[in-house]
Amino acid sequence: xxxxxxxxxxxxxxxxxxxxxxxxxxxxxxxxxxxxxxxxxxxxxxxxxxxxxxxxxxxxxxxxxxxxxxxxxxxxxxxxxxxxxxxxxxxxxxxxxxxxxxxxxxxxxxxxxxxxxxxxxxxxxxxxxxxxxxxxxxxxxxxxxxxxxxxxxxxxxxxxxxxxxxxxxxxxxxxxxxxxxxxxxxxxxxxxxxxxxxxxxxxxxxxxxxxxxxxxxxxxxxxxxxxxxxxxxxxxxxxxxxxxxxxxxxxxxxxxxxxxxxxxxxxxxxxxxxxxxxxxxxxxxxxxxxxxxxxxxxxxxxxxxxxxxx
Amino acid sequence: xxxxxxxxxxxxxxxxxxxxxxxxxxxxxxxxxxxxxxxxxxxxxxxxxxxxxxxxxxxxxxxxxxxxxxxxxxxxxxxxxxxxxxxxxxxxxxxxxxxxxxxxxxxxxxxxxxxxxxxxxxxxxxxxxxxxxxxxxxxxxxxxxxxxxxxxxxxxxxxxxxxxxxxxxxxxxxxxxxxxxxxxxxxxxxxxxxxxxxxxxxxxxxxxxxxxxxxxxxxxxxxxxxxxxxxxxxxxxxxxxxxxxxxxxxxxxxxxxxxxxxxxxxxxxxxxxxxxxxxxxxxxxxxxxxxxxxxxxxxxxxxxxxxxxx
Numbered sequence: 001x002x003x004x005x006x007x008x009x010x011x012x013x014x015x016x017x018x019x020x021x022x023x024x025x026x027x028x029x030x031x032x033x034x035x036x037x038x039x040x041x042x043x044x045x046x047x048x049x050x051x052x053x054x055x056x057x058x059x060x061x062x063x064x065x066x067x068x069x070x071x072x073x074x075x076x077x078x079x080x081x082x083x084x085x086x087x088x089x090x091x092x093x094x095x096x097x098x099x100x101x102x103x104x105x106x107x108x109x110x111x112x113x114x115x116x117x118x119x120x121x122x123x124x125x126x127x128x129x130x131x132x133x134x135x136x137x138x139x140x141x142x143x144x145x146x147x148x149x150x151x152x153x154x155x156x157x158x159x160x161x162x163x164x165x166x167x168x169x170x171x172x173x174x175x176x177x178x179x180x181x182x183x184x185x186x187x188x189x190x191x192x193x194x195x196x197x198x199x200x201x202x203x204x205x206x207x208x209x210x211x212x213x214x215x216x217x218x219x220x221x222x223x224x225x226x227x228x229x230x231x232x233x234x235x236x237x238x239x240x241x242x243x244x245x246x247x248x249x250x251x252x253x254x255x256x257x258x259x260x261x262x263x264x265x266x267x268x269x270x271x272x273x274x275x276x277x278x279x280x281x282x283x284x285x286x287x288x289x290x291x292x293x294x295x296x297x298x299x300x301x302x303x304x305x306x307x308x309x310x
Numbered sequence: 311x312x313x314x315x316x317x318x319x320x321x322x323x324x325x326x327x328x329x330x331x332x333x334x335x336x337x338x339x340x341x342x343x344x345x346x347x348x349x350x351x352x353x354x355x356x357x358x359x360x361x362x363x364x365x366x367x368x369x370x371x372x373x374x375x376x377x378x379x380x381x382x383x384x385x386x387x388x389x390x391x392x393x394x395x396x397x398x399x400x401x402x403x404x405x406x407x408x409x410x411x412x413x414x415x416x417x418x419x420x421x422x423x424x425x426x427x428x429x430x431x432x433x434x435x436x437x438x439x440x441x442x443x444x445x446x447x448x449x450x451x452x453x454x455x456x457x458x459x460x461x462x463x464x465x466x467x468x469x470x471x472x473x474x475x476x477x478x479x480x481x482x483x484x485x486x487x488x489x490x491x492x493x494x495x496x497x498x499x500x501x502x503x504x505x506x507x508x509x510x511x512x513x514x515x516x517x518x519x520x521x522x523x524x525x526x527x528x529x530x531x532x533x534x535x536x537x538x539x540x541x542x543x544x545x546x547x548x549x550x551x552x553x554x555x556x557x558x559x560x561x562x563x564x565x566x567x568x569x570x571x572x573x574x575x576x577x578x579x580x581x582x583x584x585x586x587x588x589x590x591x592x593x594x595x596x597x598x599x600x601x602x603x604x605x606x607x608x609x610x611x612x613x614x615x616x617x618x619x620x
Contacts, residue, residue: 039476045484048476099441104413104433123414124487127437128480131409131444135475138448142467150460157452157467165445166349166358170438174355177434 019300026069026086027062033087037140051121051129052136056094058112063233064089067204068211070301071222074294077212081145085156085207088141091133092160093200096169098130105177106259113250134164145211156207163203172196179262186267193234193264194227201230218292225287225298232280232305238263239273240310248310281306329610336379336396337372343397347450361431361439362446366404368422373543374399374514380611381518381532384604391455392521395466398451399514401443402470406479406510408440415487416565423560444474455521465520473513482506489572496577503544503574504537511540535597535608542590542615548573549583550620558620591616 034056039049065086072082101108101116103123108116118126141157162168172195179192205226209219240249241256242265256263264273281302288298344366349359375396382392411418411426413433418426428436451467472478482505489502515536519529550559551566552575566573574583591612598608 045476045481045488047488048481048484052476095441099437102437104437125484127409127412127414128484131405131441131474132476132480134441134444135471135478135480139468139471139475142464142471150464154452154460154463158449161445161449161452164441165449166355166362166442168445170442170445171355171358174358174435174438178355178357 017300018296019304022070022297022300023061023063023066023304026066027060029083030062030065030087030090031057033083033140034090037084037087037091038136047121047125048129048132051117051125052133054120055098055117055129056091056133058094058114060112062090064093064200064204067201067226067229067301068208070294070297071205071208071226072212073208074222074291074298075209075212075214075218076293077208079145079149079152079211081149081152082208082211084140084144085153085211086204088137088144088156088160089200089204089207091137091140092164092169095130095133095137096164096173096200098126098133100173102126105173106255108251108255110246110251149211152211152213155210159203159206159210163199168195168199168203169197172199176262181260182262184262184267186264189262189264189267190231192262193231197234197237198227198230201233202226221290225284225291228280228284228287229301229305232277232284232302235264235273235277235280236305236308238265239270239277240308241265242270242273244309250310277306327610328606329614332380332607332610333371333373333376333614336376337370339393340372340375340397340400341367343393343450344400347394347397347401348446357431357435358439358442361427361435362443364430365408365427365439366401366443368404368424370422372400374403374510377511377514377536377539377611378518378521380604380607381515381536382522383518384532384601384608385519385522385524385528386603387518387522389455389459389462389521391459391462392518394450394454395463395517395521396514398447398454398466398470399510399517401447401450402474402479403510405440405443405447406474406483408436408443410483412436415483416569418561418565420556420561459521462521462523466517469513469516469520473509478505478509478513479507482509486572491570492572494572494577496574499572499574499577500541502572503541507544507547508537508540511543512536531600535594535601538590538594538597539611539615542587542594542612545574545583545587545590546615546618548575549580549587550618551575552580552583554619560620587616 038052041050041053043049068082068086068089097111098117100106101111102118109119110116117129141160144153164170172192175192176196179188202223205222206219209222241253244253246253264276284302285299288295291298348362351360351363353359378392378396378399407421408427410416411421412428419429420426427439451470454463474480482502485502486506512533515532516529519532551563554563556563574586594612595609598605601608
């Protein structure tokens, strides 16, 4: 009996094994939140509603909601509004993927192993479903929590708006596009990644902290680990795009190189990219040790980012 | 002297003449708000920032901000936050125009007498500038007013999100698109107009009322006149598209007929469309008389909607 207990306890302390069930639990509940918030697929205009659901309820890891809830628990949060805020961020993420895949942007045919939104529903509906998801994200964020949660709600709405707009995802997407075919320098690649991917991951961590009622220093603390992990995530993406197969990725591998995108791999080479990923994840593990709770889950997230295959 | 006074007073009571200077004053101040809120045109990524400014600071009547401020004054509002809320709505309106004009949507080359956004900046930047304007609209709305304005800010954010999303502009745009080439029935055209144009005009009136601290019955009261004027505005648009020249409109005339769009003109004919416009504006003037303040300006707005040439 004593032996079984110590074995269980060892498994619990293994961060890689801990993060996966946590992520999976969050994914189920956030998908339920999103499903409830979206208009039903059989109501008019049905093609729009079906497209919105196809885009946001696609198979996916729901890493962003997991980061919201992880940060929320790190600072001892209790309000149920954090779930709605997490759902809103996932909807905004789905909006950005829908628009990134469009013919006038990256013109991708596959995403997460399925036809992209415009391949399935046509370009006009894909564009509008993206727009509707962004508006719905703000609707969900604005309705999160109860009458006493005004401060958290307002702060997390602002995080979302900033992370999406010209100083976040959309600005990053423009820089990414302008960078195609040009020489890629490490600093300019970092800036693209910071805006295009990093801003929303940072917003996740800050949103969770706001909903937990965290103070300014705590919000800054969690922003640092989120920034490190956000950059690691995108550096890992660049590495995977250059090395993984289409089967692994669920979309075309090697597409960055074909488009001469400004990636870490093009800026510093494959080996240095892998080394940078390792370095960033190590840094995230060090930052995790200073957090008041959930240190193991943050370390598990760092392991996950370092080891992921798709 | 007595004669001059009475003459001035008569001019002041003429609603048509009153509304124009009011609208013009609001336009100048709202454009200043928008100009301050947007990233500067010479900062990176400059093409995005230039495109955002081109889209939203285009010559235009700024009818939506005028309705926000009109409703705000009707209920005796004083907070400066109403201006930011009005700017946010105009930015969301510019987002919808940018996306409506794209090749995969209406594929228009001219808007307000100038090349459309994608004709000037390319399709990818036009798409992203639209996205960025929508995000920036929420950013501006979320930052409106001061620490004590939480309730008004939250209500007006929700109005904006609802008016843009699947139950508003975007949903209307999908119905409009699905309606092309099909038989146009009066009720289905009304529904398209209510979502595509009406929802945002309703949100303008309600937002102004929220910022004035109006109660529920007052918000409903101003919603009714806004719904009537919103429908009149779009019925007038259908009439103008069928009758006006490109020079008048600043864009191609007759484009609705060429696309076999679901319009009032196609549903009930030109004469009945004109009669409906007159009826709706008369109804709006009657509703204006019940408002506590600014009755003449509301009547002037109804005259403006009835008489506009572009």
